[in-house]
Amino acid sequence: xxxxxxxxxxxxxxxxxxxxxxxxxxxxxxxxxxxxxxxxxxxxxxxxxxxxxxxxxxxxxxxxxxxxxxxxxxxxxxxxxxxxxxxxxxxxxxxxxxxxxxxxxxxxxxxxxxxxxxxxxxxxxxxxxxxxxxxxxxxxxxxxxxxxxxxxxxxxxxxxxxxxxxxxxxxxxxxxxxxxxxxxxxxxxxxxxxxxxxxxxxxxxxxxxxxxxxxxxxxxxxxxxxxxxxxxxxxxxxxxxxxxxxxxxxxxxxxxxxxxxxxxxxxxxxxxxxxxxxxxx
Numbered sequence: 001x002x003x004x005x006x007x008x009x010x011x012x013x014x015x016x017x018x019x020x021x022x023x024x025x026x027x028x029x030x031x032x033x034x035x036x037x038x039x040x041x042x043x044x045x046x047x048x049x050x051x052x053x054x055x056x057x058x059x060x061x062x063x064x065x066x067x068x069x070x071x072x073x074x075x076x077x078x079x080x081x082x083x084x085x086x087x088x089x090x091x092x093x094x095x096x097x098x099x100x101x102x103x104x105x106x107x108x109x110x111x112x113x114x115x116x117x118x119x120x121x122x123x124x125x126x127x128x129x130x131x132x133x134x135x136x137x138x139x140x141x142x143x144x145x146x147x148x149x150x151x152x153x154x155x156x157x158x159x160x161x162x163x164x165x166x167x168x169x170x171x172x173x174x175x176x177x178x179x180x181x182x183x184x185x186x187x188x189x190x191x192x193x194x195x196x197x198x199x200x201x202x203x204x205x206x207x208x209x210x211x212x213x214x215x216x217x218x219x220x221x222x223x224x225x226x227x228x229x230x231x232x233x234x235x236x237x238x239x240x241x242x243x244x245x246x247x248x249x250x251x252x253x254x255x256x257x258x259x260x261x262x263x264x265x266x267x268x269x270x271x272x273x274x275x276x277x278x279x280x281x
Contacts, residue, residue, distance in 0.1 A: 010193060011105045011131040013046065015145055016112070017054040020044055023114045025063055030076045034064070037072075053191055061188050061208060078186075095233075095275030097136035101162050104143075104197075105131040108150055115147045118212055119220040126150040130161055133197055134226075136277050140198045142228040152176050152221060176215050183211040185235065190227065198229055205230030232278045 024034050035043070041051050055072065058064045065075045107129050116123040130146040148156060153174045160169040170176040188208045195202040209226040 010050070011145075012107060012129065013050060014054055014193070015129065015131070017044055017046055017051055018057065019112055019114045021054055021058060022063070025058070025074050026114070028074045030074050032074045034072050034074065053193070057188075057191055061186065095136075095277055097141075097277045099141075100135050100138075101144075102133045102135065103130070103158060103161055104133055105129065106158055106161065111147070115223055118223045119147065119149055121149060121151075121220075128153065128156050132161060136232075139232075140229070141233060141277065142226050143194055143197055144224060144226040147223045149219075149221060152215075152219065170221070176221060178213050178221055179216045179218075181211050181213040183209060185209055187230070188227070194227055198227075200229060200231065207233060207235070234276050234278065235273055236276050237273045 021034070021040070028034065034040075037048060037051055037055065041048055044051065055064060055066075059066055062075055062078060065073045067073060108126050109129055110124050111119060111121055111127045113123045115127060116125060119127065121127075128146070128148040128150050130144070130148065132144050132146070133140055134142040134144055146161075150156075153170060153176060156174070160166065160173070167178050170178060186208045188206050189203045190198060190200060190206050192202045194206075195204060198204075198206075207228040207230055209224070209228065211222075211224045211226075212220060213222045213224070215221050
């Protein structure tokens with residue numbers, strides 16, 4: 001498929017605007033206002049459509065609330081539930097299909113405040129910013145935005161981002177052994193630009209992934225947020241009860257997707273997960 005140059009060229013600008021607004025959200029409390037679109041456009045040096053696209057994305061994601069005639073406000077906090085309490089129980093088999101990548105953006109630039117904080121580096125420290133379209137058997141499946149520490153992988157190449165497994169390249173070519181990742185998944189919908197890249201209608205359902213990966217020395221290696229097509233990608237989890245006499249049960253809360261009381265005794269749950277690509281048609 002052909003990639004619209006205008007769509008790919010706007011990726012970095014959109015990413016910077018998104019990060020700037022997220023920075024405002026993270027230092028405020030639920031219900032606090034954020035500056036108006038006009039003042040944000042002036043501060044960030046972007047057009048109203050570019051800013052509005054980023055704001056729309058964050059409204060859909062449930063991070064901002066628009067109130068007609070009043071402005072924009074930080075949304076209420078989401079309920080968060082950790083699916084895995086024992087890190088050794090987590091496994092992530094690969095999704096099906098033949099996966100390839102097509103680069104939309106690849107630049108080296110300063111991390112900025114928000115990404116720098118996530119990667120535990122100075123805002124002025126350099127990162128590799130990568131936007132790439134992920135394809136399965138030649139069909140678009142996801143848009144990924146990667147922020148990789150340039151000091152750990154100074155000579156990352158386009159070829160490594162387009163072919164093969166990135167983590168294998170990090171290990172074999174750069175001596176960086178990734179160890180674990182913390183990842184969240186939320187429902188969302190796609191914007192017009194994202195819809196064009198993914199070949200789906202605007203406002204189609206999607207899954208938003210955010211991941212922070214660390215290496216064997218506990219150094220953050222990459223921060224990634226990705227958008228996966230909701231019509232063709234789903235997550236399947238396998239839940240396994242651990243006998244209560246072997247593990248201490250949690251005192252409160254409940255297992256994800258399982259109403260309280262469905263499992264007797266409050267036994268802890270471990271899980272493995274895999275991505276499933278739905279067939280067209």
